[in-house]
């Protein structure tokens with residue numbers, strides 16, 4: 001994957017964190033077709049924070065999965081840090097995901113039998129970081145979100161908000177270019193949600209990570225640089 005760094009420096013300036021062009025997604029189950037995305041264009045700059053809102057079933061999660069290389073579009077292109085995902089092999093796509101992206105899901109997808117520290121270290125260890133270095137990095141970030149006293153606890157012993165903060169640290173610990181978050185505060189009470197997204201925004205500021213957040217929470221959406229509304233397959237600037 002030596003071509004990645006070459007692409008980033010060729011133009012002399014960093015490429016957009018994520019871009020998609022004329023994205024279309026049609027689900028076809030044999031009997032019927034559901035057109036979820038139609039001609040969606042989006043460019044997320046480095047450090048930029050974008051919220052995506054829209055009604056249930058509009059295709060927000062579908063869009064996020066495609067932007068993150070977890071699903072393939074029916075038509076159009078996705079570029080992650082300048083790399084055209086359709087041109088890559090499966091192995092290279094996984095490499096790009098691991099190298100450039102972080103994911104936060106509504107239901108955290110952490111490993112309950114492992115400690116907070118272990119959960120956060122896993123993405124670093126996968127990248128070949130040594131265990132002492134991984135632990136140092138993980139502890140530094142955990143302390144920024146107020147979890148330094150919880151790092152030896154198993155995930156199963158934490159509250160919902162603590163788990164979600166752990167998930168955010170895990171998504172950011174590898175210094176990704178962009179974090180894709182699908183309703184990261186969706187199942188938390190409003191005070192805990194506020195704390196969780198403040199942690200996310202603080203880390204985003206400090207690390208200059210781009211954020212694309214799907215949310216129903218307009219208080220969170222209003223903290224972003226842009227709010228986009230997805231409905232009837234199209235993405236438009238949200239007007240309040």
Ligand SMILES: Nc1ncnc2c1ncn2[C@@H]1O[C@H](COP(=O)(O)OP(=O)(O)OP(=O)(O)O)[C@@H](O)[C@H]1O
Nearest residue numbers: 027028029034036055056057058059060061062063
């Ligand atoms: N694998 C699939 N096969 C067929 N249809 C699908 C598939 N995944 C999603 N859909 C359909 O695509 C549409 C968009 O789904 P998606 O999950 O992206 O919506 P959403 O905007 O995230 O909704 P919510 O706010 O409820 O999470 C829905 O009508 C859904 O039923």
Ligand SMILES: [Mg+2]
Nearest residue numbers: 060061062182
């Ligand atoms: Mg969804």
